[in-house]
Amino acid sequence: xxxxxxxxxxxxxxxxxxxxxxxxxxxxxxxxxxxxxxxxxxxxxxxxxxxxxxxxxxxxxxxxxxxxxxxxxxxxxxxxxxxxxxxxxxxxxxxxxxxxxxxxxxxxxxxxxxxxxxxxxxxxxxxxxxxxxxxxxxxxxxxxxxxxxxxxxxxxxxxxxxxxxxxxxxxxxxxxxxxxxxxxxxxxxxxxxxxxxxxxxxxxxxxxxxxxxxxxxxxxxxxxxxxxxxxxxxxxxxxxxxxxxxxxxxxxxxxxxxxxxxxxxxxxxxxxxxxxxxxxxxxxxxxxxxxxxxxxxxxxxxxxxxxxxxxxxxxxxx
Amino acid sequence: xxxxxxxxxxxxxxxxxxxxxxxxxxxxxxxxxxxxxxxxxxxxxxxxxxxxxxxxxxxxxxxxxxxxxxxxxxxxxxxxxxxxxxxxxxxxxxxxxxxxxxxxxxxxxxxxxxxxxxxxxxxxxxxxxxxxxxxxxxxxxxxxxxxxxxxxxxxxxxxxxxxxxxxxxxxxxxxxxxxxxxxxxxxxxxxxxxxxxxxxxxxxxxxxxxxxxxxxxxxxxxxxxxxxxxxxxxxxxxxxxxxxxxxxxxxxxxxxxxxxxxxxxxxxxxxxxxxxxxxxxxxxxxxxxxxxxxxxxxxxxxxxxxxxxxxxxxxxxxxxxxxxxxxxxxxxxxxxxxxxxxxxxxxxxxxxxxxxxxxxxxxxxxxxxxxxxxxxxxxxxxxxxxxxxxxxxxxxxxxxxxxxxxxxxxxxxxxxxxxxxxxxxxxxxxxxxxxxxxxxxxxxxxxxxxxxxxxxxxxxxxxxxxxxxxxxxxxxxxxxxxxxxxxxxxxxxxxxxxxxxxxxxxxxxxxxxxxxxxxxxxxxxxxx
Numbered sequence: 120x121x122x123x124x125x126x127x128x129x130x131x132x133x134x135x136x137x138x139x140x141x142x143x144x145x146x147x148x149x150x151x152x153x154x155x156x157x158x159x160x161x162x163x164x165x166x167x168x169x170x171x172x173x174x175x176x177x178x179x180x181x182x183x184x185x186x187x188x189x190x191x192x193x194x195x196x197x198x199x200x201x202x203x204x205x206x207x208x209x210x211x212x213x214x215x216x217x218x219x220x221x222x223x224x225x226x227x228x229x230x231x232x233x234x235x236x237x238x239x240x241x242x243x244x245x246x247x248x249x250x251x252x253x254x255x256x257x258x259x260x261x262x263x264x265x266x267x268x269x270x271x272x273x274x275x276x277x278x279x280x281x282x283x284x285x286x287x288x289x290x291x292x293x294x295x296x297x298x299x300x301x302x303x304x305x306x307x308x309x310x311x312x313x314x315x316x317x318x319x320x321x322x323x324x325x326x327x328x329x330x331x332x333x334x335x336x337x338x339x340x341x342x343x344x345x346x347x348x349x350x351x352x353x354x355x356x357x358x359x360x361x362x363x364x365x366x367x368x369x370x371x372x373x374x375x376x377x378x379x380x381x382x383x384x385x386x387x388x389x390x391x392x393x394x395x396x397x398x399x400x401x402x403x404x405x406x407x408x409x410x411x412x413x414x415x416x417x418x419x420x421x422x423x424x425x426x427x428x429x430x431x432x433x434x435x436x437x
Numbered sequence: 438x439x440x441x442x443x444x445x446x447x448x449x450x451x452x453x454x455x456x457x458x459x460x461x462x463x464x465x466x467x468x469x470x471x472x473x474x475x476x477x478x479x480x481x482x483x484x485x486x487x488x489x490x491x492x493x494x495x496x497x498x499x500x501x502x503x504x505x506x507x508x509x510x511x512x513x514x515x516x517x518x519x520x521x522x523x524x525x526x527x528x529x530x531x532x533x534x535x536x537x538x539x540x541x542x543x544x545x546x547x548x549x550x551x552x553x554x555x556x557x558x559x560x561x562x563x564x565x566x567x568x569x570x571x572x573x574x575x576x577x578x579x580x581x582x583x584x585x586x587x588x589x590x591x592x593x594x595x596x597x598x599x600x601x602x603x604x605x606x607x608x609x610x611x612x613x614x615x616x617x618x619x620x621x622x623x624x625x626x627x628x629x630x631x632x633x634x635x636x637x638x639x640x641x642x643x644x645x646x647x648x649x650x651x652x653x654x655x656x657x658x659x660x661x662x663x664x665x666x667x668x669x670x671x672x673x674x675x676x677x678x679x680x681x682x683x684x685x686x687x688x689x690x691x692x693x694x695x696x697x698x699x700x701x702x703x704x705x706x707x708x709x710x711x712x713x714x715x716x717x718x719x720x721x722x723x724x725x726x727x728x729x730x731x732x733x734x735x736x737x738x739x740x741x742x743x744x745x746x747x748x749x750x751x752x753x754x755x756x757x758x759x760x761x762x763x764x765x766x767x768x769x770x771x772x773x774x775x776x777x778x779x780x781x782x783x784x785x786x787x788x789x790x791x792x793x794x795x796x797x798x799x800x801x802x803x804x805x806x807x808x809x810x811x812x813x814x815x816x817x818x819x820x821x822x823x824x825x826x827x828x829x830x831x832x833x834x835x836x837x838x839x840x841x842x843x844x845x846x847x848x849x850x851x852x853x854x855x856x857x858x859x860x861x862x863x864x865x866x867x868x869x870x871x872x873x874x875x876x877x878x879x880x881x882x883x884x885x886x887x888x889x890x891x892x893x894x895x896x897x898x899x900x901x902x903x904x905x906x907x908x909x910x911x912x913x914x915x916x917x918x919x920x921x922x923x924x925x926x927x928x929x930x931x932x933x934x935x936x937x938x939x940x941x942x943x944x945x946x947x948x949x950x951x952x953x954x955x956x957x958x959x960x961x962x963x964x965x
Contacts, residue, residue, distance in 0.1 A: 157585075158850035168882070169585040176583065204500025205654055212499070215653070271686070278694045286690040289680065291657065384682050384691070386656040394499040394655055397846070403499070 123427060127420065134416040141412045142194075142405055146187050149401050155179060156203050156399040177203050190402065194409075200402040202395075209406045213388065215292060217410060220387040224372035226303055227310035231372075232365055235315045239322025239361075244349055246327060258316035270309045270382040277305060287384040306383045310376060314368045321364040325357035359426040359433065366422030374411040484943075488964035490674040491697040493688045497681025499655035503641040505626045506579055506586035511701060511952060512681050516658045518623035519956040520677060522643030525553055525572065525620040525627065528867055528955060530948040532777055534618055538567065538627050538644065548612030548902045553620075554604045559667045561629050562648045563640070569600035574630040576607075578638070588624035590875075590882060612902030614909070615870045618779075623956065646672025646960040655681055673963035692717060692937055699938045699962075701952050705763040705818075711937060719937050723767050724949040725775035725865020725872075727931045728817045730810070730827070731885040733857045734925035738808070742923055743801025749787060750794035751831040754929045760826060761819040765935050769928035771921045773863060773872050777949040780869040780913035784921060794834035807837040808858060815848035816860035823929070824860060854885050861885060862932075867950050869913045870901055877920060886925030893919045941965055 157173040174180050193200050199209040238258070242251040261269060278286035288302045326349060329335060338348045377389030388407055395403035427433045497512030505517055518524075527537040536542070539553040559567040576598060579586035597608040609616065619625075628636040628643060641649040646668065647660035658679045666672050680697065682688040685704045691697045693714060703711060703719065712719050732739035732748070739745060754768040774781050798804050812824035821842055828838040843852045843859075852859050866872040874881060878897055879889040893916055900912035920926075934952040943965035948955030954962065 152846065158847065169587075169589070172583050173585045176585070202500065204498075205502050207654075274690055274694075278690065282694065285696055286694040287680075287682065287687060287696050289657070289678075289696065291651065291653065291659075381684050382687055384680065384684070384687050386653070391499050391655070398498060398500045400500060 123424065126427075127424065130416075130420050130423070134413075134420070137416060138409060138412050141408055142191070143187075145405055145408045146183075146190075146401065149396070149399060149404055150183055152396075152399065156401070179203075190405065194405075199406045202400055202403050204395075204398050204400045204403075209403055212403065213391065213406055213410065216386060216388045216391045219290070219385065220373060220376070220389070222299070223303055223306060223310070223376070223385065223387060224369065226300065226307040227314070227372050228369055230307060231311040231314050231368070232318065234311065235318035235365075236322050236361065238315070239319040240326065240349060240354070242319070243323045243326040243330070243353075244345055246323075251323075254319070258319055261312040262314075262316035265378075266309060266313045266376075267378045267382050269312050270306070270379055273305050273309055274382075289384070290386070303385075306376075306379050306385055309379055309383075310372055314372065318361070318364050318368055322357070322361050325360045326353045329353045329357055355429065358429040362425045362429070363422050366418045370415050370418045373414045484670065484673050484963040485965070486673050486675075486963070488674050490677045490699065490942075490959070490962075490964075491680065492677065492699045492958075493680045493682040493691055493697045493701075495683055495685060495688055495700070495702040497655055497683065501654040502638075503649075503652070504638045505624045505628075506584065506588070508624055509587070511956070512679070514623050514951065514956050515953060515959065516649075516660075516679050517626060519645075519953070519959040520647040520658075520660050520679070521641055521645045521649055522626035522628065523645055524622070524625055526617050527957075528618075528621050528948065528950050530946050530954060530957075530961060532779075532867075532949065534621065534867075537621070538572070539617075539620070542617055544614070544616070544904070546904065548614045548616070548904060549609050551607045551609070551616050552601070552604045553607070553617075556667065557603065559644050560665055561644055562642045562663060563629070565629050565642075567627070567644060568630075569603065569605050570632075571630045571636070572605050572627055573598050573600060574634060574636045575627045576625060577634065578628070578636050579624060586624055588622055591619045591622060591871075592625070611898070613870070614901060614904055615868045618868045618871060621867070623951075647674075647677055657681065668960070671960040674959070677959055689937075692939065695939070697939075698942055699936070699953075699958065701934070701936045703935045703937050705765055705935065708763075708765070708935060708937075716940050717937050718940055718942070719935065720947060721765060721936075722934045722947050722949050722952075723775070723777070723931060724934050724951065725773075725778055725863075725867070725931070726934065726952075727769055727773055727775065727863050727865060727928055728820070728823070729769075729773070729861045729863060730824075730858065730927040730929070731854075731861050732925045732927075733854070733885075733887050734889075735887045736857050738801075738803055738806065739857060739925060741801045741803060743797040744803050744806065745925060746922070747794040747797040747801070747803070747806070747834065747836065748831070749927050750790045750797065751834040751836055752827050752927060752929050753789040753830045754787075755789070756830070757823055757826055757929045761823045762930060762932055765933040767931040767933070769930045771924065771926065771928045772917045773865065773876070773920070773926070773928060774869050774913075774917055775865055775931055775949075778865065778867060778869055778872065780910055782910070782914040782917055784917060787921070789830065791830075791834035794831075794836070798835065805835065805837075807839070809839045809841050809856070811841045811843050811852050811856040811859035813843040813845050813848045813852065813860070815845035816853070817862040817932070820860040827929075854887075864951070869916070870897070873897055873916060873920075874901075877924070888925045890919060890923060893923075 157170045190200060201207065202209055202212055238254050242254045245251050274286045277283045284305050285302055288306060290299050290302055330353060335348060335352060338352050377393060380387045380389045392404060392407040494512045494515055496510035501513050508514055508517055523537045525537060525539040527535050529535050538556050538559060540556045542551060542553045544551045555567065555569055555572055576592060579588040580592050594609045594611055594613060595607055596610050599606055628638050631637050646663050646666045648663050649658065649660050651659040661676045662672055662674060682691060688700045689704060689711060692700050708719060711717060732745060734740055749771050758764065758766045758768055770784055770787055798806060810824050810827065812820045814820050824840045828840050831838050853861055866875060876883045876885060877888060878884065879894050896912050896916050900909050903909045903912065936953060941964055942962055944954060944962040
């Protein structure tokens with residue numbers, strides 16, 4: 120395990136550097152947007168006098184680089200700071216939203232990942248059959264539609280026409296677990312539909328790629344069934360690309376679901392971030408971006424570790 | 438005979454009561470017709486207590502707080518002003534000013550010193566009794582150099598504020614006959630004092646009909662009925678859940694699938710489809726909300742009144758109401774005073790007249806006028822479309838308008854009152870003086886036309902201290918004429934508040950001062 124630990128340490132150090140770069144880029148880009156939080160919040164009520172009073176109160180009269188350094192100092196000590204707009208503690212503000220986002224992402228992943236891998240295996244097994252073509256058609260169609268379209272189509276059928284599921288996900292911290300699951304079904308299915316095709320196609324391609332190898336031919340000549348060949352002989356060697364695609368999709372389920380959140384009025388992190396950008400609430404935007412960046416870095420790291428474990432050759436790149 | 442005629446006839450013959458009429462109308466698919474006959478009131482039964490109301494508001498944000506000085510959109514207006522707290526005065530559903538936490542009030546003849554008698558026996562949600570100290574500190578919350586409250590300019594003329602027994606005495610620098618109206622503003626809510634001159638806004642404790650139990654900014658607020666509410670016959674629901682659903686499609690879906698009972702701001706493009714749903718009532722009120730095109734009158738060519746007049750004549754208001762508001766509104770007459778506003782005077786309606794516009798252009802020496810018109814949908818929904826329509830109308834009068842599409846972000850800080858001509862909206866104010874002194878008086882912060890008309894300014898000050906109603910009406914009539922004919926603003930339309938509710942909600946005549954029954958649907962409505 121020595122080399123793997125070393126790699127993990129290296130990657131984590133690189134990840135920290137990435138986080139620093141991300142925070143700098145976010146800070147600068149929000150700074151560059153026209154208007155600041157005082158004008159965004161006061162709206163039509165922004166007279167020079169009220170704006171000046173508000174800026175003084177928030178400490179925005181301090182130059183930008185000093186504000187960034189102060190923020191960096193706090194974050195190094197694990198303090199995410201306070202929202203400029205509501206003065207609430209950001210850790211508390213984000214905590215509940217992050218849990219909601221992770222809940223929906225896990226829910227969708229629990230359906231999507233096994234489904235995609237199974238469908239991938241089956242379509243490799245019955246390659247070029249009607250089944251294979253049908254699965255490809257359905258999954259590719261669902262990934263080709265914009266996700267809000269799929270969401271509205273599901274709402275139209277399951278909420279408006281048949282009244283099986285609610286059209287908005289009105290959940291809060293007191294909602295019981297199964298109630299929450301029930302209310303989240305439509306958004307989870309939407310996310311499943313938009314992510315399945317990618318993972319399923321990769322599974323199918325990776326397996327088909329291996330099917331031409333001599334050792335598969337050998338297994339075939341031994342008289343094994345095709346199902347056994349694929350599951351026992353091909354799949355273990357195809358795991359590495361599949362894991363990477365799954366990791367990318369999992370990251371997408373956490374960071375890229377803003378549209379679905381809006382359509383289903385789901386109180387997740389994406390909505391919070393959009394709100395904060397439009398209000399120029401920089402500390403909240405920074406904190407949300409850091410969480411997104413951490414998600415990407417950790418999931419990719421995890422994918423790499425799992426790939427290496429499944430294929431030790433990757434540890435010794437030539 | 439059409440359904441509507443038939444229903445009218447039955448009603449005039451006294452053969453059918455309101456409830457029966459609504460039922461009959463619903464069966465015949467003519468709910469809209471029935472609604473109109475009763476001026477928008479769906480049922481007129483005695484209010485019933487009970488039920489858990491769910492409301493979706495098309496506003497709200499994570500940055501919302503309980504501080505009324507930061508309230509800007511309808512979400513906190515509904516929660517803070519409609520549910521949690523009370524003001525000193527209230528505008529009731531007929532547009533009349535009544536006492537809320539002030540039982541009564543009196544003024545000296547110069548309208549400079551006002552005495553408000555505070556209602557006795559009112560308690561806050563935490564059990565504390567309402568005192569004059571709470572009132573004084575709540576008003577002071579908006580004053581002072583560090584205040585960023587939109588109510589600051591309203592309260593600026595106050596010089597002293599002191600308690601006298603159970604009354605609060607306000608002294609103004611210059612008289613203002615409308616002060617009791619100003620104190621009904623949703624920002625000036627009464628909160629419990631902390632005892633050191635500041636108020637406790639953080640806890641959300643108020644004297645209103647509902648007590649906050651859960652507040653998740655930008656998501657939802659859960660409130661329960663205040664068992665000790667002092668106002669008799671108000672606040673009928675057991676609990677209210679207010680959701681923030683900014684996306685209009687999601688809001689509409691939530692209503693049609695029964696997730697919520699009440700929503701504001703219907704999508705005007707699809708409201709006729711929503712109307713077909715028999716379980717949903719659409720309500721519509723013409724309030725004081727108006728859309729404007731202010732011109733900066735200190736800059737050429739808008740310093741020339743003939744140019745301003747030509748532009749006012751070069752717009753087809755009827756078509757704009759029809760196309761931009763889809764008929765859910767009323768044509769404007771270049772004054773901000775709506776029929777529901779106090780001292781409204783009906784003036785001759787200005788109509789589209791390209792020939793007369795040409796005449797004014799010639800007279801003002803501005804033939805072949807070419808100007809930019811800045812617009813973004815941040816100004817009002819459909820502002821860009823309205824500007825393009827304006828361009829087409831003005832072309833017939835020989836005026837070339839270049840529509841400049843501005844970004845929504847930062848519209849109020851970078852475009853409004855900066856670019857010479859743009860689009861804007863006003864929620865309107867309940868009194869003529871309030872509206873004029875907010876945006877038309879020379880030198881005030883929101884005078885978005887930078888207009889300075891001596892005669893108008895004089896009349897405004899004169900009318901403000903005039904306590905004789907008849908004389909005041911005359912003065913305001915003259916002011917409305919001056920704004921219409923010499924002002925720097927084109928007011929093409931007043932927009933209706935269009936919302937929808939499930940058919941089990943009932944209410945009386947709706948107020949027009951704000952959306953959702955003056956933002957008081959929470960305490961005025963009930964489950965039938």
